[in-house]
Amino acid sequence: MRMLINVAETVVADALRGMAAAHPELVVDAENRVIVRRDAPVAQKVALVSGGGSGHEPLHGGFVGPGMLDAACPGEVFTSPVPDQMVRAAAAVDSGNGVLFIVKNYTGDVLNFQMAAELAEDEGVQVASVLVNDDVAVIDSTFTAGRRGTGATLFVEKIAGAAAEEGMPLERVEALARQVVASSRSFGVALSACTTPAKGSPTFDLPAGELELGVGIHGEPGRERRAMMTSREIADFAVDAVLEDLDPRLPVLVLVNGMGATPLLELYGFNAEVRRVLDERGVAVARTLVGNYVTSLDMAGCSVTLCQVDGELLRLWDAPVETAGLRWGR
Amino acid sequence: MRMLINVAETVVADALRGMAAAHPELVVDAENRVIVRRDAPVAQKVALVSGGGSGHEPLHGGFVGPGMLDAACPGEVFTSPVPDQMVRAAAAVDSGNGVLFIVKNYTGDVLNFQMAAELAEDEGVQVASVLVNDDVAVIDSTFTAGRRGTGATLFVEKIAGAAAEEGMPLERVEALARQVVASSRSFGVALSACTTPAKGSPTFDLPAGELELGVGIHGEPGRERRAMMTSREIADFAVDAVLEDLDPRLPVLVLVNGMGATPLLELYGFNAEVRRVLDERGVAVARTLVGNYVTSLDMAGCSVTLCQVDGELLRLWDAPVETAGLRWGR
Incomplete structure (x- = not known):
């Protein structure tokens, strides 16, 4: 165990206290586990909750702020948040213009966000939901009916967030979010397992010198296990897996x-190799983001997400954003 | 070996190609290993090279851009760049207003930047240099005479970068950089060793369940090795080590x-615990930055850097910055 923690039971609460200390621009309710942008509810704006x-x-949580999410609800490690958190978040950020729930496709998250939507509607909050299911690796998975939601979540939160910030109505923000989901595909690779605080040892067994192609963001099994491959070979495999399912006629956003x-x-x-494959396959790249954005604790590995974008999606991608994890001005 | 690479020999060149693909706002010369902001040289501006x-x-390299560095020279992994790179970088960014070299205190870097300064001066570029040596862990170290340069480098590059962006003259930018060095102290802790591509196995032996207090950013030994400690205990140890050497009368910038x-x-x-200790010791916090900024490949662990700031340093810290690794507007 090589963790920088006190005890497993307080890992999430401790992180929220540390987040509150670092980010005065956020309201972090560590007890109820809701992170809200400080100026919420923003008048005339659709609110985004994930x-x-x-x-x-x-x-x-690192994507809460102007131009992206209005609130986030963190669950326990690798465990869905509960409906109470979501209802509380929705109430905190709704300006009367409605709330969009952005939900990664995992069974627990789907059920809890569904229940929360009903409860929030009962309290007079108009709620729409969009399901992110971009991972082409497997059809069903350990925690999923249908495809898993992974890297595309960042694209959805950024683009829908920009649309909401511009004052677009709920149905338009929801439609854009759905367009991003429909235009995005991901594929992930693990070079090591990850270790949850509660377990204290690797969550699955991945011998040194092997990799898991198509891994999920909780270490769920993917398509196959192979002997270690080069960056070049992994890029070929991952990008081709994505392109088998997405035939981009427009330029793409790339998330490495x-x-x-x-x-x-x-x-x-790795991004150099991803770009090489895209060039070889005739796919134009509009923008590239490289870094640790949708992580799996201390897992070694990477994922590639592509999202084909028309002029409006690209404009919304480029719009200013000001969060702890993603930030730029224009 | 769980690395996402092709072969060890091309790791740096591959990364530079990938950086070029992701960042059209940079000119990345992969052959000569120099990363330059695309609009350099910027007229009337002192240029910063690190x-x-x-x-x-x-x-x-991720700190090259408006408000921070004009150019960066990456060496091989854990190896100083050569003087040729630095001279080339200085020539590319000098607008006639002089160049400041920001040098972490490692023997190879110091010698090579010194030689580069002489060579650049011979070519008519005015050069000043500032040495960053913030690590309080040890006096001399594996690669160092005197203290190592670590996390404070980010503070120096950001604050001096903002000063240069405002058009301050070389001697003022240099003086501010020296003020930041004098006002900053760091302490690092390793929970695991790191693995260099060339070696392919951990660079030092740190058994599971032990940690290295005072580790350097290349895994150099620190003050002592102990059985695993809690986040709370590590924060007490690290912050106290810093405060033994820095008695802040002003608020501090905190880098976790x-x-x-x-x-x-x-x-x-961990930041929650760092803040707790600072509160207990009566140290006021002006700003906090949490994340992976001065890393050691895949080492597990963390460092704490404090920099006490007067009104001007804080204003320069808050000034806009637009780089791949650090970015905000005001």
Whole structure:
């Protein structure tokens, strides 16, 4: 165990206290586990709420702020948040213009966000929901009916967040979020397992010198296990897996995402290979983001997400964003 | 070996190609290993150049851009860049207003930047240099005469970068950089060793269940090795080590830095403990930055850097910055 923690039971609460200390621009309710932008509710604005198990940081709490989420609900590590958190978040951020729930497709998250939507509607909050299911690796998975939601969540939160910030109505923000989901595909690779605080040892067995192609962000099994491959071979495999399912006629946003323990030096090297494959396949790249954004604790590995974008999606991607985890101005 | 690479020999070159693909706002000369902001040389502006061994990303290449560095020179992994790179970088960014070299205190870096300064001066470039030596852990070290340069490098590059961006003259930018060095102290802790591509196995032996207090950013030995401690205990030890050497009468900037493989969830939890200790010791916090900024490949662990700031340093810290690794507007 090489964790920088006190005890497993307080990992999420401790992180929320530390987040509150670092980010005065956020209201972090560590007791109820809701992270809200300080100026919420923002008048005339549709509010965006997301959440999911902890351990994927900066997703989702690190994406709360102007131009992205209004609130995030962190669950226990790799465990869905509960409906109470979501209802509380929705109430905190709703300006009367409605709330969009952005839900990664895991069974627990789907059920809890569904229940929360009903409860919030009962309290007079208009709620729409969009399900993110971009992972092409497997059809059903350990925690999923249908495809898992992974890297595309960042694209959905950023683009829908920009649309909401511009004052677009709920149905338009929801439609754009759905467009991003429909236009995005991901594929992930694990070079090591990850270790949850509660277990204190690797969550699955991945011998040194092997990798898991198509791994999920909780270490769920993927398509196959192979002997270690080069960055070049992994890029070929991952990008081709994505392109088998997405035939981009428009330029793409590229997310080369680290799972947590793979150095940025390697991620940039991997991006060179991803770009080579895209060039070879005739796919134009509009923008590229490289870094640790949708992580799996201390897992080594990476994922590739592509999202084909028309002019409006690209404009919304480029719009200013000001969060702990993603930030730029124009 | 669980690395996302092709072969060890091309790791840095591959990363630079990937960086070029992701960042059209940079000119990345992969052959000569110089990263330059695309609009350099910027008229009327002092230029900032830094560099060092690769493996610490986003430092330094990820800090090239408006408000921070004009150029960075990446060496091989954990190896100083050569004088040719620095001379080339200086020539590319000098607008006639002089160049400041920001040098971490490692023997190779110091000698090479010194030689580069002489060569650049011969070519008519005015050069000043500032040495960063903030690590209080040990006096001399494996690669160092005197204290090592670590996390404070980020503070120096950001604050001096903002000063240069405002058009301050070389002697003022240099003086501010020296003020930041004099006002900053760091202490690092390793929970695991790191693995260089060339070696392919851990660079030092740190048994599971032990930690190295006072580790350097290349895994150099620190003050002592102990059985695993809690986040709370580590924060007490690290912050007290810093405060033994720095008696802040002004508020401090806090950098809670990840070494590479420690999840952001844990770093935020650690920040809660760092803040607790600072509160107990009566040290006021002006700003806090939590994340992986000065890394050691895939090392697990963290470091704490404090920098006490007057009104001007804080204003320069808050000034806009637009780089791959650090970015905000005001």
